[in-house]
Amino acid sequence: MSESRFTPRVFSGIKPSGGLTLGNYLGAIKRFVQTQDAGTHETIYCVVDLHAITVWQDPAELKSATREVAAGFIASGVDPERSVLFNQSQVSQHAELAWIFNCVARVGWMDRMTQFKEKAGKNAEKQSLGLYAYPSLMAADILLYHATHVPVGEDQKQHVELTRDIAAKFNHDYKVDFFPMAEPVIEGPAMRVMNLRDGTKKMSKSGESDMERINMTDDADTIAKKLQKARTDAAPLPETLEGLDGRPEARNLVDIYAALADIPPAEVLARYPGAGWGTFKPALAELAVEKLAPISREMARLMDDPAEIDRLLARGAERAREIAAPVLRETYEIVGLLRG
Numbered sequence: 001m002s003e004s005r006f007t008p009r010v011f012s013g014i015k016p017s018g019g020l021t022l023g024n025y026l027g028a029i030k031r032f033v034q035t036q037d038a039g040t041h042e043t044i045y046c047v048v049d050l051h052a053i054t055v056w057q058d059p060a061e062l063k064s065a066t067r068e069v070a071a072g073f074i075a076s077g078v079d080p081e082r083s084v085l086f087n088q089s090q091v092s093q094h095a096e097l098a099w100i101f102n103c104v105a106r107v108g109w110m111d112r113m114t115q116f117k118e119k120a121g122k123n124a125e126k127q128s129l130g131l132y133a134y135p136s137l138m139a140a141d142i143l144l145y146h147a148t149h150v151p152v153g154e155d156q157k158q159h160v161e162l163t164r165d166i167a168a169k170f171n172h173d174y175k176v177d178f179f180p181m182a183e184p185v186i187e188g189p190a191m192r193v194m195n196l197r198d199g200t201k202k203m204s205k206s207g208e209s210d211m212e213r214i215n216m217t218d219d220a221d222t223i224a225k226k227l228q229k230a231r232t233d234a235a236p237l238p239e240t241l242e243g244l245d246g247r248p249e250a251r252n253l254v255d256i257y258a259a260l261a262d263i264p265p266a267e268v269l270a271r272y273p274g275a276g277w278g279t280f281k282p283a284l285a286e287l288a289v290e291k292l293a294p295i296s297r298e299m300a301r302l303m304d305d306p307a308e309i310d311r312l313l314a315r316g317a318e319r320a321r322e323i324a325a326p327v328l329r330e331t332y333e334i335v336g337l338l339r340g
């Protein structure tokens, strides 16, 4: 299948379940802004509230978290004029296409999803059916816009690959060349930002202790304190990247520095040859505060006017529907669902 007939288009999303972390910023939002600014692709960014409710969300907190993620996007540089920015539930086509994909995807495919296995643990039977079917809704998010590229962190790679499987099976079953093979875009030093207390675990919104993550709403003192207290080994920084092998916490702090400064990790080591943590941690904290404090200040300012955020999201949803509605209509036609 030729991919060239599809307009180069980027789609990505973030769940409003709890606040945004440094992992979301470096692994996703910062790259969304770079892609938008490069101007090579149409960019569509979504606050995926329907994904959030696959686990329980307090209704009032869900609304507030949805606005906060939108504010995080905008404060980081996503421009609601140049990109399409909206929340998923305002565009009902996502849920409609997800149903069709529920009938395309196979149970065995879902059974292989590592994120479901990790989240469900031994309690799979007690999880919502939505959590299990989640990757099929994610495929719908992407394919509803015929997106060709999906910038995500490493943890979402398997879901984007499943999206390709769904597109391929749909095209094959209905003998069409309708959905593109969307490509995951996973690049840069921050594809997997790790937990500050345990370098073998991902930094996540839902980890037990607030000390293990940096939130985009943290103030300068808190950011500095968390980085000061980040776990490390006793050895100083090595001269080469190989010297970070087997030192996950040290590697993580170097990668975070690299991503914040927009330089390769090897250059971080060249800047701080053989430095001890007493030197490197304050330098990292200063850089993190310099980059994040203006964003968190702008987020707070935007959150003071929720009506304006709601207006921007509603306008974004209108623009999203203009792309989504014809794709869904044609999907229904292909599948044989009668429309008057």
Ligand code: TYM
Pocket (backbone or CB within 6 Å): 011, 012, 013, 014, 015, 016, 023, 024, 025, 026, 027, 028, 048, 051, 137, 138, 141, 142, 150, 151, 152, 153, 154, 155, 156, 159, 190, 191, 192, 193, 194, 202, 203, 204
């Ligand atoms: P979510 O909300 O968990 O995370 C949003 C984005 O942030 C990235 N990310 C990280 N990157 C590096 N290091 C980390 N520690 C880290 N934590 C999170 C994620 O990889 C992701 O890119 N299912 C998705 C949301 C989604 C979506 C989509 C994404 C729904 N539909 C369609 C792309 C396209 C999710 O739960 O991401």
